[in-house]
Amino acid sequence: MQILVIEDDQTTAAFVTKGLRQEGHGADHVANGREAFAQAMAKPYDLLIVDRMLPGLDGLSLVKALRAAGVATPAIFLTALGGTDDRIEGLNAGGDDYLVKPFSFGELSARIGAVGRRQATPQIDTILTAGDLKMDLIRRTVTRAGQTISLLGKEFALLEHLVRHKGRVQTRTMLLEEVWGLRFDPQTNVVETHVSRLRSKIDKPFADEIIKTVRGVGYVVEG
CATH class of the missing domain: 1.10.10.10 (Winged helix-like DNA-binding domain superfamily/Winged helix DNA-binding domain)
Structure with a gap:
């Protein structure tokens, strides 16, 4: 999968992108919400991993803007905001999953696999x-x-x-x-x-x- 990691914390971003690449995924990293919007519009990614607290454009607004622009790329929120209302906001904004920090990479990997399986479209009944x-x-x-x-x-x-x-x-x-x-x-x-x-x-x-x-x-x- 080609994955865009949208995270302004450099330590977290490095940890996630390294793990993704070790699993055979392609992983790009952007730290700014507005830059992420432009990149997600320009390049066909299979998945977005999105922090909510971003400079330029917050994660919720980013995903909403992409959905409004017709970009249906699956998005997993990866954030420290873990309250029930936060999860509701993330799902209603167009997120496909929501994982709260601190997290294990194993769980993130499993959720990526689950999202990928849901998005796979059979070659019949198109x-x-x-x-x-x-x-x-x-x-x-x-x-x-x-x-x-x-x-x-x-x-x-x-x-x-x-x-x-x-x-x-x-x-x-x-x-x-x-x-x-x-x-x-x-x-x-x-x-x-x-x-x-x-x-x-x-x-x-x-x-x-x-x-x-x-x-x-x-x-x-x-x-």
Whole structure:
């Protein structure tokens, strides 16, 4: 994997980049949030490792800006801010995982592997459909009734999972595990928030709903 380490603490950055390279990854390092934004926009990385407290542009704002610009590169927050609210902010900002300092490199490596497995796209079913909705997984585009719909990275991943499993109810636990890679309940409304955002884009402007709520169970895509 090609990984961009975005960390202003030189000791931590050196430790992480050295470990990544020893495992066979390519690792670049940037210490400034604005420089990281420019580099992540210019070069196709497989993963971002992001500190939250950065000069120039903080980690949350950086990931939000990348998602708004259509960059869906997975991001793992690696930060000393470990409170529940901090984790919620990180996930809602578009982060794919959240690891609190101090940390072991072994755990970071395992989380990198998990994110990589979730992002791996099979060479089949690169076009997904549900009714008049179409997802092109190669071009990362979504259309409905011929109209282009712009989705952020996690919204795209959530919709992809629901459409891949259309006709089958997906519980909140399933979505947390498969879309966010969480094996525990973070006690947040991150799933509900993202489903609501998806509906505002792919259902509200149209006559028929694609995402259905199965009360007390979860969500299902029909079509």
